[in-house]
Amino acid sequence: MTPLEFGLLVLAGLAAGLTGSIAGLASLVSYPALLATGLPPITANVTNTVALVLNSVGSVSASRPELTGQGRRLLPLAAAAVLGGVAGAVLLLLTPGEAFERIVPWLIAAASVAILVQRPPRDLAAEGAAEQAAHPHRDPWWLPLGTMAIAVYGGYFGAAAGVLMLAMYLLSTGEGLPRGNALKNAVLGVANAVAALGYVLFTSVAWAAALPLALGLFLGGRLGPGVVRRAPQTALRRVIALAGLGLAVHLAAQAYT
Template sequence: MTVAEVALLTVAGFAAGLIGSIAGLASLFSYPALLATGIPPVTANVTNTVALVLTGVGSVSASRPELTGQRDRLVRLGAAGVLGGATGAVLLLLTPAGAFERVVPFLIAGASLLLLVQRRPAELAADGAQLRAERPHRDHWVVLPVTFLVSIYGGYFGAAAGTMMLAVYLLTTGEGLARSNALRNAVLGLANGVAAVGYAVFADVAWLAALPLAVGLFAGGRLGPRVVRRAPQTLLRRVIAVAGLGLALHLGLDAFG
């Protein structure tokens, strides 16, 4: 790899780790950067998933206070995340490269549209507070199966998987934004981790690209939890959504052109 490509992946990794730990859209930055270096789509995706493990390590290590008292919940949801991530990895390994290249634009477009229609986190946190008052000692039953389903998507591709999971946790656990965000980062970190192990063994990982990307992802992931309460999230969400739609259009034209 050239020095310019290493710099691109490191910077893109930092942006992906930061945005991923705040808005759940790391792949919208890291995946295109891998493609820009000439890596084929499926290889870029598995390399991206392997590198994303460092986002989870960074964000979880910076979120220990928010995870305090959530051990039992984390064990249950973490198990669902591991099973879902493994399932997603198997699906990707069984998907032909051509089919994957054609489905990616739709996944990115769907993730971006989700951001445009989703209410801002403060509103979701308010709903979570109301649920906590109604069900102070028990999470909603739907949280476990939905965690499994979102983790499948996370192991397969994952763009906006974090956004979906954060919304679910805010609405079903009764926790506020910071604690739900920490829980999301931990569970998706486990899902990415098990998928990454599968890819490292059975898929073609571009390790020279994964390393600088992972360094940036770790740094961005460490910073994200510290700014999650201060970031202008509504504006940020809309900017990322528009960029994601543009990316989906570009990749779609390449795939179907």
């Protein structure tokens, strides 16, 4: 790998970390960046998942105050994330390369549409808090099951898994956006870490590409919470989602021709 490619992957990781903080679509930047280095689709996805672990480390380390007092809630959700991450990794390892190349555009398109149609997270948090105030309740019994289902997708590919998980936590727990987002970061980080461990043990990781990408993702994860507080989120989310749809069309054209 040339110094130029190394630097470009660091920048791609930084952009992916920030994109993940704003819209939950880190893979929208990091996955095509890996494809651009010449990696085949499954190797690029595996390498991306491994690199994303440091993004989670960065974002969780920047959100420790918001995780205070959520230990009892976090344990069962983390256990569900472990199971889901393992299942997602197994599914990916069983998917033929050509089939995965054809599936990815649909996953990116669906993730981008989810970003476009989702209500702003602050609105979801307000609705969840209002419901909690009107009808106080514990976390719903199905929350670990929902977490496991999203973690399966996160371990398999993961674009917009954070969007789905954050929306679920905001509406079901009654927590505000900072604590709900911190919970999402921690739980999804567990799913990514478990899937990444499976990939390291059972398939090939392009470490020369993973390391600079991971460095950028870590920096992006650390900077992301501060950027989110100041950025015009609705406009940025729409731009990111439209870019995702464009990427989906581009990858589909490559896969189906």
